[in-house]
Amino acid sequence: MMRNTNNRGFTLFIAVIITATLLLVSTGIVTLALKQNALTSAARESQYAFYAADTGAECAIYWDVKNSTGISAFATSTGTVITCNSQNFTVGGNLSGVSTILNMNFLPDPYCVTVTVTRYADGSTDIVSRGYNTCDTASSKRVERAVRVSY
16 A cells, blocks of 8 residues: 655644644734733823822812811911821912912822812812822823812
8 A cells, every 4th residue: 555645744734834823813812911901001090190180179179168267278368278188288378360289299109189279259269180190290101180170
């Protein structure tokens, strides 16, 4: 009986095709996983920035509306010391329409917030709180989220 010599190397060819297919599929899965990781990281950093902005706005609202003296800390003719995140700030003493700016860091975390409170002569208030996932202004991964409250 004679062997068919035309089929030599067929098994090797099939093995190379299967290996190449598995390599292609695994490369696609790794690429997808890396992209998902980057998206998750960006979402997490955005969430940190939003929480910082929300915290700054809540602190300003508290001292403007729920101040224990019953008078807005931002509407007094003399300076008032307020405490947010265990940090003291002197606010008030401004004319109507002049903004008060608070810069808070959330140590030991790298988050920070800049809060601008503007009181107008008609009694309305505008609070703009800009939160950041890092206080490093040179960081390429810095994310800013803002919360605006007007009443």
